[in-house]
Amino acid sequence: MQIKDFKIDNSLKELTEHRTVLLPIACYETTISKNINGYIPLHWHEEFQFVFVVKGEATFQINDESVDVSEGEGVFINSGCLHMAKERNDSGCVYICLNVSPSFIVSQELFPTFVSPFMQATNIPYIRLVPNELWAGNIVNSILEINQMVKQKSPFYEMDISVHLTLIWKNLILNGSQLEYEQTELIKSKRMKQMLNWIHLHYNEKILLDDIAQAGQLSRSECCRYFKKMVKKTPLNYVTDYRIQKSLPLLQQSEANVTEVAYLVGFNSTSYFIDKFRKAMHMTPLAYKKTFHP
Incomplete structure (x- = not known):
């Protein structure tokens, strides 16, 4: 079985059911x-x-x-x-x-x-x-x-x-790994998931860096540091990439319109959506759509 599209909730928790009939x-x-x-x-x-x-x-x-x-x-x-x-x-x-x-x-x-x-x-x-x-x-x-x-x-x-x-x-x-329990690491993980959760609830709205930082109870600079360390990109670049990720199943629908999809996932400019999509997917949204509906 190949899982081609991971189903996740707003906190990024995967929703795929990890079990056979009898076994978890x-x-x-x-x-x-x-x-x-x-x-x-x-x-x-x-x-x-x-x-x-x-x-x-x-x-x-x-x-x-x-x-x-x-x-x-x-x-x-x-x-x-x-x-x-x-x-x-x-x-x-x-x-x-x-x-x-x-x-x-x-x-x-x-x-x-x-x-x-x-x-x-x-x-x-x-x-x-x-x-x-x-x-x-x-x-x-x-x-x-x-x-x-x-x-x-x-x-x-x-x-x-x-x-x-x-x-x-x-x-x-x-293998002999020694176990350690560091409270600051637990807090860091919790705050990161809170910020990701907030983004995934609000990705189709206008999002400011202050909003993301507030979700994690962090300053703007600390918020950016968390994302650079954990996600390897800035918070707003993550938002852009997530919006593109959410646009893919919409573009696969035969009746999809590129401009409508752009606004549905939170872009306020079709040209900006096309530019960012091309950089991420190495093709335009329309070309991507045509791979499913020639």
């Missing part, structure tokens, strides 16, 4: 370039995410860090962390994505001791999975096994998946 997990292969945006946009979810790159290479941004992951490598992304992914070097990157509800990793009795501390640790937004390390290689092997089980659905495969999830988590703990 999802396992699927993703080709980054086939996403509606040409990349996996910024989002977060409560599930743990395990990624294994089967082809090409990608850069994952996880909170304020960039992580390059090549073919044969993987990465664990902790619960609640903002993340996005872009293909590197036109490599046709394909990766297996395993999303797992934290409550399903181990039994309820073991959860407080072995899982909850990792979810709350502020120094582990991600862990690289390089298979030449035994513990990481074991995790990768289990990801590949689970991917096959989900495809084949052999009898009792749900129980087999449960066993592999426990092995994955045991090996993750075996």
